[in-house]
Amino acid sequence: MKYCISLGDTIKYIIPDLKPIKLYYHLWSYYYLQNKDQIEVFNQIMDMNENMLIDSGAFTIRMADTLANKEIIQEYDKYTKKYCDFIQEHDNDKMLGYFEMDIDSVTGYDYVLELRKELEEVSDKIIPVWHKERGIHDFKEMCQNYNYVAISNSQYDIKRPQFKLFVDYVHRHGAKIHGLGLANKTMLMNIPFDSCDAINWLLPTMYGSHNGKKLDREYSKNNRNKVLLLGYLAERKKQIMYRNRWKKYFGY
Numbered sequence: 001m002k003y004c005i006s007l008g009d010t011i012k013y014i015i016p017d018l019k020p021i022k023l024y025y026h027l028w029s030y031y032y033l034q035n036k037d038q039i040e041v042f043n044q045i046m047d048m049n050e051n052m053l054i055d056s057g058a059f060t061i062r063m064a065d066t067l068a069n070k071e072i073i074q075e076y077d078k079y080t081k082k083y084c085d086f087i088q089e090h091d092n093d094k095m096l097g098y099f100e101m102d103i104d105s106v107t108g109y110d111y112v113l114e115l116r117k118e119l120e121e122v123s124d125k126i127i128p129v130w131h132k133e134r135g136i137h138d139f140k141e142m143c144q145n146y147n148y149v150a151i152s153n154s155q156y157d158i159k160r161p162q163f164k165l166f167v168d169y170v171h172r173h174g175a176k177i178h179g180l181g182l183a184n185k186t187m188l189m190n191i192p193f194d195s196c197d198a199i200n201w202l203l204p205t206m207y208g209s210h211n212g213k214k215l216d217r218e219y220s221k222n223n224r225n226k227v228l229l230l231g232y233l234a235e236r237k238k239q240i241m242y243r244n245r246w247k248k249y250f251g252y
Contacts, residue, residue, distance in 0.1 A: 001188065001242040001250070002096070002195040004053055005235045008032050010202065012041040014229045015048075023049040024239045027197040030083050030098075031057025046094065053127075053178070053195065054098045056083060076103065080115045084122045091123060096195065097148050099180075102129035109134055127178065132157045139166070143173040148194075150178040164191045188242055192249050201231040 004027040026049050032038050033054075046052060061079060080101055087098055101115040119126045129150045130139045142149045151158060151166055158166060163179075170177040176194035179187075183198035204227045208215045211234070220227050 001193055001246040002051060003188070003235075003239045003242045004051075004195060004197040005201055005232065005239070006055075006197050006199040007045065009035070009038045009041055010228065011045060011232075013225045014232060015041070015044055017225075017229050018048065018232070021236075024236065024243075025049070025051045025053075025195070027053045027055055029055040029057040029060060030086055031055075031060040033086060034082065046090075046092075049094065051094055051096050053096050053197065054087075055180075055197075056099045056101050058099075058101045058103050076101065076107065076111075076115070080118055084119060087119070087123050091125070095125060097125040097127040097178075098123060099127050099129055099150060102131060104131050104133055129180065130157070140169070143170050143175050146175060148176045148178065150180055153179060153181040153184075160187070163187060167191050167193060189245060192246055194250070198235070201235040202228075204228075204231040204234075 002025040004025040006027045006029075008029070009032065023045070026045060028042060028045075033042055061076075083098075083101070098119065100119060101112060103115075104112050116126060116128065125148075127148045127150050128142050128146055129152065130142060131152070139149075149170060151163075167177055171192070179193045179196035181198065182188065182193065182196040183200050188196065203209070204215060205220065205224060208217060208220050215227065
């Protein structure tokens with residue numbers, strides 16, 4: 001299992017501390033990679049890490065104010081074209097895949113399929129993201145037509161007792177499955193996702209706690225980079241733990 005640490009520009013503060021150690025799996029949202037300053041940081045991590053997944057940023061752009069008072073479809077067209085350009089420029093052997101523009105709730109599924117087709121014209125690594133509104137038949141078709149699919153951690157889409165059913169179905173059809181925003185230890189120790197992602201490494205700086213214990217507020221404030229490194233290394237341990245947990249299952 002590839003437990004991906006979700007990154008953004010914040011990682012730049014601890015890159016010097018990470019250079020001596022082996023880095024494993026990461027996820028980065030294209031939404032933030034529109035910023036040229038982040039591309040430089042992204043390239044540094046890409047050189048250091050083992051594998052990367054790119055999220056389309058569909059959820060972020062859906063929640064952002066950038067589309068307010070604008071023609072939604074027109075803006076998504078422009079955004080997807082830039083996403084395609086990014087994929088063409090930065091694709092390499094370390095890239096596991098690129099998540100589609102799953103904006104069904106805003107534009108409807110037919111338009112999502114149009115954008116998916118556009119993305120597939122520049123890469124064969126596009127990962128469809130299933131949502132409940134698409135129906136179970138669509139999920140089954142995805143598993144037959146794609147070698148990598150994704151589901152979200154939303155309880156609206158899939159109830160927790162059902163996750164294993166979805167994962168087992170994917171594997172029976174020889175495909176891989178990613179759990180978006182999935183960090184639940186009980187689930188990850190018992191359900192063999194091929195990959196998942198979490199942003200938990202930032203929790204010590206966001207909430208001032210680590211391993212269930214409160215961090216000294218003054219220390220956290222004056223030693224932000226050390227706290228960031230603490231969070232990252234804790235997530236790196238999880239990467240190794242899940243990798244070892246499912247090593248035999250996945251045959252590596």
